[in-house]
Amino acid sequence: MTSNSDTTRREFLKTSVAAASAFAAPAFVRGQNLNSQLQFAGIGTDGKGYSDIKLIASHDKVKCVAFCDVDLSRTAKVKPLAPEAPVYQDYKKMLDELGDKIDAVSVSTPDHTHAIISMDAMQRGKHVYCQKPLTRTVWEARQMRLQAKKSGVITRMGNQIHSHSAYRTAAKAIQDGVIGKVTAIHSWVGTTGHGRSGLLNKPANNEAVPKTLDWNLWISVAPMRPYGGNRVYHPFTWRDWQDFGSGAIGDFGCHLLDPVYTALKITGDPISVHSSHTGINDEVWPAQETIKYVIPGTQYTAGRSLPITWYDGGRRPDSRIAKLLPGQSLPSGGSIFVGEKGNMILPHYSQPFVNIEGVNIEPVESLDHYHGWVDGCLSGKQPSDGFEYGGHLTEAVQLGNVAAFFPGETLEFDGKALKITNNSEANKYLTRDYRTGFEIASL
Ligand SMILES: NC(=O)C1=CN([C@@H]2O[C@H](COP(=O)(O)OP(=O)(O)OC[C@H]3O[C@@H](n4cnc5c(N)ncnc54)[C@H](OP(=O)(O)O)[C@@H]3O)[C@@H](O)[C@H]2O)C=CC1
Numbered sequence: 525m526t527s528n529s530d531t532t533r534r535e536f537l538k539t540s541v542a543a544a545s546a547f548a549a550p551a552f553v554r555g556q557n558l559n560s561q562l563q564f565a566g567i568g569t570d571g572k573g574y575s576d577i578k579l580i581a582s583h584d585k586v587k588c589v590a591f592c593d594v595d596l597s598r599t600a601k602v603k604p605l606a607p608e609a610p611v612y613q614d615y616k617k618m619l620d621e622l623g624d625k626i627d628a629v630s631v632s633t634p635d636h637t638h639a640i641i642s643m644d645a646m647q648r649g650k651h652v653y654c655q656k657p658l659t660r661t662v663w664e665a666r667q668m669r670l671q672a673k674k675s676g677v678i679t680r681m682g683n684q685i686h687s688h689s690a691y692r693t694a695a696k697a698i699q700d701g702v703i704g705k706v707t708a709i710h711s712w713v714g715t716t717g718h719g720r721s722g723l724l725n726k727p728a729n730n731e732a733v734p735k736t737l738d739w740n741l742w743i744s745v746a747p748m749r750p751y752g753g754n755r756v757y758h759p760f761t762w763r764d765w766q767d768f769g770s771g772a773i774g775d776f777g778c779h780l781l782d783p784v785y786t787a788l789k790i791t792g793d794p795i796s797v798h799s800s801h802t803g804i805n806d807e808v809w810p811a812q813e814t815i816k817y818v819i820p821g822t823q824y825t826a827g828r829s830l831p832i833t834w835y836d837g838g839r840r841p842d843s844r845i846a847k848l849l850p851g852q853s854l855p856s857g858g859s860i861f862v863g864e865k866g867n868m869i870l871p872h873y874s875q876p877f878v879n880i881e882g883v884n885i886e887p888v889e890s891l892d893h894y895h896g897w898v899d900g901c902l903s904g905k906q907p908s909d910g911f912e913y914g915g916h917l918t919e920a921v922q923l924g925n926v927a928a929f930f931p932g933e934t935l936e937f938d939g940k941a942l943k944i945t946n947n948s949e950a951n952k953y954l955t956r957d958y959r960t961g962f963e964i965a966s967l
């Protein structure tokens with residue numbers, strides 16, 4: 525049952541956010557919303573989920589009203605944040621039972637469950653903070669973008685470095701023209717596509733599912749398979765497996781390519797994608813990859829299109845591309861922005877530098893990524909990396925994973941039609957088959 529005051533408050537929050545998404549929110553709406561509380565539920569409560577929930581809950585207008593994790597043994601850390609809040613194993617049951625008592629949710633679960641949970645929450649009018657990559661597939665990323673717009677809810681992707689000084693400084697430097705127009709991007713990370721579980725195929729042995737874990741809910745949209753054992757798939761090692769995670773580019777693409785997309789204001793769909801790697805089977809992602817994209821140019825690029833090359837698993841760009849000054853070196857992960865006047869090197873999570881003598885970049889301040897989303901939910905103002913932005917970025921990242929199934933081929937992509945135009949077989953990898961009972965209700 526919802527009390528009258530809850531209904532009134534909830535209805536008010538909903539209408540004012542809907543109004544704000546249709547046109548700029550009038551000051552009185554913002555003011556009244558900023559005085560109200562955000563009733564928040566955290567989904568996925570260990571691993572990254574714990575830090576997401578803790579940092580969102582540190583906003584003084586947030587009230588934690590529920591927690592949810594498929595493994596009840598992994599909920600102990602969040603309980604002290606709101607000892608009276610109920611703990612659920614099934615997010616659907618939580619949303620059904622608590623209804624309007626929840627305004628907003630975080631989704632910090634393995635990649636394969638981001639879309640099914642976030643779509644359901646948005647369809648019920650909840651604001652959503654969802655971890656990176658926004659989704660496991662290109663099709664899901666498109667649905668998330670469309671649904672967020674349709675529902676008029678406030679969204680943010682969990683790529684928190686977006687708000688960090690290092691990435692914000694890099695974006696400003698590019699937009700200020702420090703290296704001139706950009707002609708190419710090279711981004712790399714040391715992380716490998718598999719190796720976390722030590723397996724290349726499903727294990728022959730099985731172990732009993734821990735009593736605290738609902739394995740059916742963990743598997744969710746993916747085809748059912750036996751539990752396997754601790755750290756075969758969960759926790760954490762799901763990143764290796766095609767059914768659940770997204771390999772190295774899925775794990776880090778939405779971090780490293782985020783300042784590229786933000787700085788260059790990329791909103792167009794990739795034109796083409798090409799992969800080369802050390803080998804792929806039907807289960808895990810390649811250990812080492814090079815993915816080459818061609819992306820439509822913007823006001824900050826020299827050409828009408830822009831080549832972006834991604835390297836992982838120990839592969840990295842030829843250091844001569846960077847034309848470093850004496851004393852400079854390439855970081856273990858990051859990006860080279862090649863410009864007409866010079867190059868900018870952006871190490872992952874630290875300040876950028878350029879190879880132009882005498883030019884130092886003044887850092888800009890960090891913002892609070894988590895509070896920025898909460899403030900957005902209360903004011904109706906969409907933060908910069910909502911699902912419209914995160915959806916575009918994730919589509920590109922996951923398109924790289926589609927290309928991994930066709931090494932050596934250049935796949936041409938028609939973003940409008942959501943179709944690969946020169947290889948019909950590749951289209952099946954843009955989406956997936958959903959397990960009965962776990963289909964995503966799309967638009
Ligand atoms: N932005 C960043 O810097 C980082 C982002 N991430 C992202 O966060 C997400 C989670 O990663 P990580 O914390 O490492 O993963 P883990 O496997 O360690 O934890 C995920 C948590 O979610 C729970 N869970 C799994 N499925 C569901 C479900 N359907 N409903 C509710 N709870 C569920 C897990 O339970 P169980 O123990 O049973 O699996 C676990 O407690 C990923 O998308 C990852 O990419 C991760 C690290 C850093």
Ligand SMILES: O=C1CO[C@H](CO)[C@@H](O)[C@@H]1O
Binds near residue numbers: 779
């Ligand atoms: O930033 C991060 C730190 O490492 C984790 C494990 O690879 C990533 O998932 C995460 O996004």
